[in-house]
Amino acid sequence: MNDSVILDAKNISKFYKDGQVKAVNQVSLQVYAGETLIIHGPSGSGKSTLMHLLGGLDLPSSGAVYFKGRSIQEVCRSNGFRVRNFGFIFQAFYLWQNLNTLENVMLPLLELPLSNKERVQRVKEIIDEVGLIDKIDTSVKLLSVGQRQRVAVARALVAKPTIIFADEPTGSLDSRNKDNVLQLLRNMNKQRKVTVVMVTHENMHRDYYDRHVHLLDGEICS
Amino acid sequence: MSLFTIILKNLWQQKVRSLLTILGVGISISAFVSLRGLTYNLEKALQTTYKARGTDLIVMEKSTLDIFSSTIDQSYVESLKLISHVQQTGPILFYFYAVQPKQYFLINGWEPGCYLFDGLKIDGSTLKEDHDVLLGSIAARRLNKFRGDEINIRGEKFRISGVFESMNMLEDGTIIVPLNTLQRIKNTPGKITAVNLKLDSNNLFKLNIKQRDDIAQSVQNKINSEFNDLEVKDVQNFISTPFSTIFSFTWAISIVALLIAVMGIINTMATAVLERTREIGILLAIGWRKLRIIKLVILESAIYGILGGIAGIVLGYAIMRILVTLPQIQGFIIMQYDLGFMFKTLGFSLLVGVLAGIYPAAKAISIEPIEVLRHE
Numbered sequence: 001m002n003d004s005v006i007l008d009a010k011n012i013s014k015f016y017k018d019g020q021v022k023a024v025n026q027v028s029l030q031v032y033a034g035e036t037l038i039i040h041g042p043s044g045s046g047k048s049t050l051m052h053l054l055g056g057l058d059l060p061s062s063g064a065v066y067f068k069g070r071s072i073q074e075v076c077r078s079n080g081f082r083v084r085n086f087g088f089i090f091q092a093f094y095l096w097q098n099l100n101t102l103e104n105v106m107l108p109l110l111e112l113p114l115s116n117k118e119r120v121q122r123v124k125e126i127i128d129e130v131g132l133i134d135k136i137d138t139s140v141k142l143l144s145v146g147q148r149q150r151v152a153v154a155r156a157l158v159a160k161p162t163i164i165f166a167d168e169p170t171g172s173l174d175s176r177n178k179d180n181v182l183q184l185l186r187n188m189n190k191q192r193k194v195t196v197v198m199v200t201h202e203n204m205h206r207d208y209y210d211r212h213v214h215l216l217d218g219e220i221c222s
Numbered sequence: 223m224s225l226f227t228i229i230l231k232n233l234w235q236q237k238v239r240s241l242l243t244i245l246g247v248g249i250s251i252s253a254f255v256s257l258r259g260l261t262y263n264l265e266k267a268l269q270t271t272y273k274a275r276g277t278d279l280i281v282m283e284k285s286t287l288d289i290f291s292s293t294i295d296q297s298y299v300e301s302l303k304l305i306s307h308v309q310q311t312g313p314i315l316f317y318f319y320a321v322q323p324k325q326y327f328l329i330n331g332w333e334p335g336c337y338l339f340d341g342l343k344i345d346g347s348t349l350k351e352d353h354d355v356l357l358g359s360i361a362a363r364r365l366n367k368f369r370g371d372e373i374n375i376r377g378e379k380f381r382i383s384g385v386f387e388s389m390n391m392l393e394d395g396t397i398i399v400p401l402n403t404l405q406r407i408k409n410t411p412g413k414i415t416a417v418n419l420k421l422d423s424n425n426l427f428k429l430n431i432k433q434r435d436d437i438a439q440s441v442q443n444k445i446n447s448e449f450n451d452l453e454v455k456d457v458q459n460f461i462s463t464p465f466s467t468i469f470s471f472t473w474a475i476s477i478v479a480l481l482i483a484v485m486g487i488i489n490t491m492a493t494a495v496l497e498r499t500r501e502i503g504i505l506l507a508i509g510w511r512k513l514r515i516i517k518l519v520i521l522e523s524a525i526y527g528i529l530g531g532i533a534g535i536v537l538g539y540a541i542m543r544i545l546v547t548l549p550q551i552q553g554f555i556i557m558q559y560d561l562g563f564m565f566k567t568l569g570f571s572l573l574v575g576v577l578a579g580i581y582p583a584a585k586a587i588s589i590e591p592i593e594v595l596r597h598e
Contacts, residue, residue: 048595052592052595057507057591057592057595058592079511080509080511081509082508082509083508083509083510084509086509087508088504088507088508090504090595094500094501094504096228096501097235098231098232098234098235099227099228099231102223103223103227103228103231106223107505107508107510108508108509108510110223110224110225110510110514111509111510111511111514116223116224119223155508156508159509167595
């Protein structure tokens with residue numbers, strides 16, 4: 001972790017139903033390059049919405065998010081920006097059921113100007129890192145939930161992004177798989193110097209993150 | 223891996239739906255192939271017949287839709303012979319008669335000794351008596367008759383003086399009788415359907431195509447100016463005029479069939495896009511451009527078009543093969559495989575697939591990743 005701010009959210013809010021529901025309210029948050037930041041909070045506290053806003057998936061009702069000093073809306077419009085800079089991991093994995101491990105992990109790389117050989121090479125490296133090299137040709141339908149989440153982690157990392165956004169990445173896993181995935185993310189954070197922004201409602205061991213913020217009713221309270 | 227891999231796996235995942243869609247497109251394309259193929263082959267067969275015999279022009283009654291509607295006085299033949307460059311004339315009378323129950327044949331009334339007989343390879347002797355007939359080889363096969371046998375036309379017995387083979391199968395399915403005999407049977411003495419003209423330009427080897435065309439044009443102009451009741455056409459024009467009407471009909475039917483194919487693909491692709499809303503939303507979330515999503519959907523749709531096209535060509539030619547063996551059609555149509563037409567049909571099928579993919583692709587890129595994530 002260093003002191004350079006990679007993401008800067010300034011007074012962002014997200015309202016629904018003509019402002020009656022305030023999912024995120026006047027949140028200012030800085031994410032530093034190379035850190036693992038946990039956004040912690042109970043269900044309905046607005047943490048997933050905040051992550052979507054930080055990742056440029058949603059537009060704030062007010063305020064703005066900056067990536068390395070540039071408006072996130074602006075940079076997300078440029079071709080290949082999101083693939084090169086952001087990786088996403090979701091609680092429900094969101095894998096293509098009719099593709100195998102290799103093919104699922106390769107999906108983001110189809111957006112990058114690489115040869116097929118380079119793509120396969122990169123995919124094999126990351127699949128090896130997440131410990132699924134023996135399942136590389138296996139349909140994801142045949143994998144366990146823990147293995148599926150590892151495929152999702154590999155998919156998020158394969159394009160060597162700057163930041164990984166993980167929304168409840170362990171929400172569907174048992175305790176053993178939870179630890180495995182958290183350790184995997186932490187290792188990637190340390191070894192690859194990738195910034196991790198993780199949303200969770202669970203309490204997590206201090207070893208798995210550098211900093212955490214607590215969200216309640218759409219506002220940061222600690 | 224490429225987009226193609228994803229598409230093939232998508233098709234494979236929904237095997238039954240993919241197969242039914244391809245079959246649906248195939249049936250539509252086969253209607254187009256068989257209808258277009260039958261009319262095209264019929265036109266080709268007619269052109270071959272006339273050109274191989276050396277016929278340059280055909281004179282018929284003015285303003286009639288086709289040759290079967292034409293009736294002119296036989297006396298015109300002598301006048302036509304006198305026109306410069308007209309080397310030979312071949313008056314003809316056509317009619318369809320049943321020779322056996324439900325077996326209709328085109329009966330040609332030809333003047334014995336005219337040049338039309340030159341291209342026939344006759345097993346037996348040519349027409350000598352009023353009650354002699356020549357059977358085309360296919361007609362003979364259909365009737366199971368041989369040289370020396372008898373056939374019955376409108377209650378009259380005729381002796382088969384010979385069995386002929388001509389330049390094409392179309393003519394081999396017909397029966398030739400003396401012109402005056404057919405005029406008597408039809409009760410139209412002195413009337414004929416048309417006159418074939420063979421010009422001397424074919425014998426002048428030093429002439430180029432332009433010069434030959436000029437001679438044919440000069441003869442046409444002469445006939446058109448001198449005979450108000452007559453209309454003269456070159457072979458190409460003579461054959462394509464009635465066929466343009468047939469083609470219009472076949473096109474109309476084909477367009478309806480193709481529209482059904484388009485709707486089938488749209489339905490399948492729209493359903494597929496709806497089913498894959500989550501996957502497409504996630505692809506957009508991880509950074510796929512909308513253009514790539516459009517490619518994904520349109521390529522899949524195009525594959526339905528191409529595979530449907532291949533199925534349609536196979537099915538269409540199979541239908542044609544069956545049709546040409548039916549007694550009612552046998553002998554009128556030559557079964558020909560036209561590679562150019564097959565490629566054009568494939569191109570057309572591809573276009574059908576691409577067009578059908580536009581709406582589902584538009585639906586796909588309208589998916590908002592955030593809506594998918596929020597819903598989940």
